[in-house]
Amino acid sequence: MGGFASALRVLGVSTVGVTGAAFAGCSPDVSGSANLASQGAEVIWGNANLKNFENVSSPAHQEYGTAVGLMANKSALDSTSFSCPVPPTATDCTWIMSTTPSGFCAGELFASERKLPNAACTTFMIGPDRFATAAHCMTDLVAPWNGWDQECAQRSVVMRWRTSSPNFPMGNQNILSRHIYFCDAILAHGPSALPATSGLPDDWVVFRVDRPVSGGTGTGGPLTTDREPLFPAAAPPAISQNNLIWTHNSGLPLKLDNQVSIAAIGQQFNTNGGPGTFTVEADLLPGSSGAPVLTPSGTVSGMVIAGPNIVLDPTGCERDCFPTGQGAPTCPLLNHHGIALDLKQIPRKWLPVAYDYDLDGAVDDFLAFYENQGTLWINIYLDAAFLGSYDTTLPVSQQQADKFSFVPLGDFDNDGVQDFVVVAGGQAIFFDATLTPWLFPLLVGTYVEYSTGDADKDGFVDLELIREDGTRDLYFGGANGPTKGVPLSGFPTADGDDGRFVTVTGQPFATVQNQRTRFLIGVPPGQNTFAVQVFDGDQALGSLYDTGSNSGTRTCYELYSSKDKANPETPVPAKVVEDSALPDAAWGTVYGGPTFGTASGSGAHFYILDVYLTQGNCGQAVVPVTAGLTNSFKVRAAGQVSTIANDFAFIARDLSGPFAVGPLADTAMPDTKYDGVFRFFVDVGTASVSMMLRDADADILVDDDPAVVGQRGPLDVKANGVATGASADIRYDVLNPSGAVVLANTNPSGNNDSVNVTDEERLTVSVQGTPGAWEWRWQNVRVQNNVRIWAPVGSPVTYEVFGQPTRRLSPSGAVPVETWFAADPSGFLPITIAGRTVSSAAEALAILARMAPEFGGANSSHVAVCHVPPGQKGAKAHMLVVGAPALQAHLSHGDATGAARIMAEVYSELLAAKLNVVARAAGGENLANAFVYTRNISVSDAIAAAESLLVSQLACGWTSANAADILALLRAINSAEVTFFMPAAPTVPITSAKQASKSQPSQQFLGL
Incomplete structure (x- = not known):
């Protein structure tokens, strides 16, 4: 799995307690039974919508039915003559089912089938070994009530009870032992101490069977290897049609009614139903109690708890009833109706977590539910015995209660006892030893998965929580439990199960060899x-x-500290790890522990992870690799992971998904969640203008795109793809921060050989005025296609690229104009700005606030205007400071303030930039020598350009256009959007497109 040690999907995959239930019970008919005096023409039962499992045409509907079983008394099962073991072993024996004829009158539907007598109800799976049914189904219908545990011991669940099935080797009176499960423990039930009367809101029970229900040999059951139990519907029950009910009516083989209507919410029939229930129109009989009411998509909206009883024909056979006017008496009130229990009446989520909380060697159980007071409660069962209910005090809504997570941590804080965490409603609570809770803050988001492991190698378990979109946070363990979380980011992702990788490659493959790549942490x-x-x-x-x-x-992983996010702080790496020290198909730690090295000017710590192939030893001189190999890997960190001024290759791995290519052995290519998409995010800055997207070896099958100047690169030689994963539909799109597609490239590069970039494309996208995370989304990338791309460049500087949308951490401590308002700048004065000296803090703050008239600003008493003397139309304007009362007169004869205000804004940003340079120098940061992020202009040159513009435009020659770029540069500096990378033009391959030939891969190596 992609987590530390395991990754169980437990959030948002809540198992069903009972959401809505309509039961046709083992209890007496709610309307009373009736003896028919005479027979009518046609009975309703004969027109039923029910179908046997084998006659259901929808595979999806059949799949839902595989999680439904028959509740039966053990007395109905006989294995004495066959000595069937309990639980069964891998070798099946056969239980004899004491079936009887259905008892239906001739002509009734299913009259020829046999039923299991005393088979009280239907039940359905809510976990690997967990079932839900109506509470009144837990009685054995023979002896008086003996208590929950004693009644459980007499109950069994029969799966695959169908009219025709190989699981019944001697006809439908016998069944293989692997399909029989025995009630092992009552885990939760309605508030009543005794089983409820059918049709009441507390008529529910959750129980465990003796072993997991699965499709494996010997464990058998209704499930295939990829089938899960039934899950609750996200929305509450609502009046609707085309719902489903799988049921064992009257103890008969499994049947489906696929035309179920939810007719009313909260309606009461006699003493049944009412608040917390809903009414269904369905074909129900005794034995339907406990049947799941399913939405068309297969989620559970309710559970049957009451319905009609059977009426007797004068001859003694069983009928449903007669329609009105066709016989006497007519149908009971509830005929073709049932009462279902609304899910909120019972625990919404059962957690199938195997966890020995009390360390006695037996698995304990945890059941969470929503309390009416609006908090999350947990029922805890130690060794199947009820320990008690605990209020987590976490305020949650009903929906949040459905999406909580129980996270077993083991001994999280190393105090010798077991711990766990409950996550719900955007909060988490840590339980230590004797259920002493400790609330700890969560980062933003709803988590759906978790994983545990010791990421920082401090001896304490760390907790990884994962959101639906794959983003994740890491909570470091400690002596007091988990600490505040930090985001985990990765490249290309932080998910080990999604099949996305970057690569380093040797020479003989038919791909551009890439033996080294670097990442920033x-x-x-x-x-x-x-x-x-x-x-x-x-x-x-x-x-x-x-x-x-x-x-x-060898593949070597070297970690350096970097004060400026550009250059290693020391020539010797702080950590060197060889590939042999890292695990196969799992996360391995290169470094975990406290930050080291000198912090950057912003206070952030930066590191460079250098990954390279060598035929020598790691940490020594690199020996180029001539062998044909590809090492696929990915990087993640508790912090940011990115790359800049770097080319890298990415590849997908999957055994059997829609983008897999074969034949592949699972020993070399495990099955993953890969969906054909790679997403890279480019951080575009305030001063960014355009970025060039450059790719090679995308292996499009038919590379017929012309090399258009200004659109396609000079090396587009129409080299058709040859990789095992080459395809005709590989493409990429560029999306701006709002998600709009601004470039769609349906014909990226073709093939390349292992020596030269012979087919390369470069496309330029304008990004000016739209800072934020731009997405470079590759789609339809088949498995085994190694694509090489470069961190986007922009005439000729580089952008920082991430695996998830984010804004880069800056190595600079520069702060914006607004921050200087609250600071005392006097320690960094005097400063000369456009030939004028600013000496006092008051003057500096006035310029920063654009309230200094002599610098183009305005205050309560004076205003700067661009003045043209009256009667001299066409004369050159000059800046003039006038009193506020005179402003209107100046404006009336043609003077203006617009250009002066632009000048004031430039003065403000320029003074802030100069203050930042001085202040950062005092802190050891050489900001003046940094470059504006994504621009090929240094901070000192940008400041000089602003100075020059101010000096040349003092005569009010300002326009928004000629100041826009200067302002963008200054704002970028003051927003710490700078880099210490030296800009460099993109490299050009030695072999030109005109000279290149279309290389074919060596037959002894797999084409990438």
């Missing part, structure tokens, strides 16, 4: 612990996800 200010992990970092022969022979080569 950013740890935010205030975070003093971090971890860097690599998934599938090994490259041993035969390892998962990787291809080719290692031939004595």
Whole structure:
């Protein structure tokens, strides 16, 4: 799995307690039974919508039915002559089912079938070994009530009870033992101490059987390997049609009614129903109690708890009833109607968590539910015995209660006892030992998965919580439980199960060899612990996800600290890890522990992870690799992971998904969640103008795109794809921060060989005025297609690229104009600005606030205007400071304030930039030598350009156009949007397009 040790999907995959239930019970008919005096022409039962399992045409509907079973008394099962073990072993024996004829009158539907007598009810799976049914179904209908545990011991669940099935080897009176399960423990039930009368809101029970129900040999059951139990519907029951009910009416084989209507909400029939229930129109009989009421998509909206009884024909056979006017008496009130229980009346989520909380060797159980007071409660069962209910005090809505998560942590704080965390409603509570809670803050979002492990190698378990979109946070463990979380980010993702990788490759493959790539790791200010992990970092022969022979080569992972996010702080890496020290198809830690190295000017710590192939030893001089191999891996960290001024390749791995290509062995290519998409996010800054997207070896099958100047790159030689995963529909789109597609490239690059970039494309996108995370989305990327791309460049500077939408951490401590308002700038004065000296804090603050008239601003007493003397139309305007009372007169004869205000804004941003340079120098940061992020102009040159413009335009020659770029540069500086990377033009391959030939892969290596 992609987590530390495991990743169980437990959030948002809540098992059903009972949401709405309509039961045809084992209890007496709510309207009374009736003896028919005479027979009518046609009975309603004969027109029923019911179909046997084998006659249901919808595979999806059949799949839902595989989670439904028959509640039966053990007395109805006989294995004495066959000595069937309990529980059954891998070798099945056969139980004899004491079936009887249906008892239906001739002509009734299903009259020829046999039924299981005393088969009280229907039940359905809500977990691997958990079932839900009506509480009144837990009586054995023979002896008096003996208590929940004693009654449970007499109950069994028969799965696959159908009219025709190979699981019944001697006809439908016998069944293989692997399809019989025995009630092991009552886990929760309605508030009543005794089983409720059918049709009342507390008529529910959740119980456990003796073993998990699965499709494996010997464990058997209704499920295939990819089938899950039934789950509750997200929305409450509502009046609707085309719902479903799978039921064992009258103890008969499994049947489906696919025309069920929810007719009323909260309606009462006699003493049945009312608040907390709903009414269904369906074909129900005794034995339908406990049947799930399903939405058309297969989620559970309710559970049957009451319905009509059978009426007797004068001859003694059973009928449903007669329609009005066709016999006497007519149908009972509830005929073709049933009462169902609304899910909110019972625990909404059962957690199938195997966890020995009290360390006695037996698995304990946890059941959470929503309390009317609006908080989340937990029922705890130690060794199947009820320990008690606990109010977590977490305020949650009904919907949030459905999406809570129980996270078993083991001994999280190393105090010798078991711990766990409950997450719900955007909060989490940590339980230590004797259920002592400790609330800890969560980051924003609703988590759906979790994983645990010791990421920072401090001996305490760390908790990874994962959202639906794949983003995740890491909560470091400690002596007092979990601490505040930090985001986990990855490249290309932080998910080990999604099949997305970056690669380093040797030479003979038919792809552009890429033997080295680098990543930036950013740890935010205030975070003093971090971890860097690599998934599938090994490259041993035969390892998962990787291809080719290692031939004595190594993949090395070297971690350097970097004060400026550009250059290693020391020539020797702080950490060197060889691929052999990292696990196969799992996350391995390169570093975990406290931050080290010198913090940047912003207070953030930065690190460079250098990943390279060598035929020598890691940490020594690199020996180029000539072997044909591909090491597929991914990187993640408790912080930011990105790349800049770097080319990298990405590849997908999957065994059997829609984008897989074969034939592939699962020993080399595990099954993943890969969906054909790679998403990279480019951080566009305030001063960014355009970015160039550059790709090679995308292996489009038919590369017929012309090399259009200004659109396609000079190396588009129409080299058709040859990779195993080459396709005709590979493409990429560029989306702006609002999600709008601004570029759709349906014909990226074709093939390349292992030496030269012979087919490359470069497209330019305008990004000016739209800062934020731009998405570079690749789609329809088949497995085994190694695509090489470059961090986007922009004439000729580079952009920082991430695996998830984010804004980059800056290495600079520069602050915006607004921050200087609250600061005392006097310690950094005097400063000369456009030939004028600013000496006092008051003067500096006035300029920053654009309230200094002599610098184009305005205050309560004086205003700067661009003045043209009256009667001199066409004369050159000059700046003039006038008193506020005179402003209107100046405006009336043609003077204006617009240009002066623009000048005031430039003065404000320029003074802030100069203050930042001085202040950062005092803190050890050489801001003046940094470059404006995504621009090829240094901070000092941008300041000089602003100075020059101010000096040349003092005569009110300002326009928004000639000041716009200067303002963008200054604002970027004051927003710390700077980089210490030296801008460089994109490299051009040695071999030109005109000279290149279409290389074909060596037959002995897999084309990438």
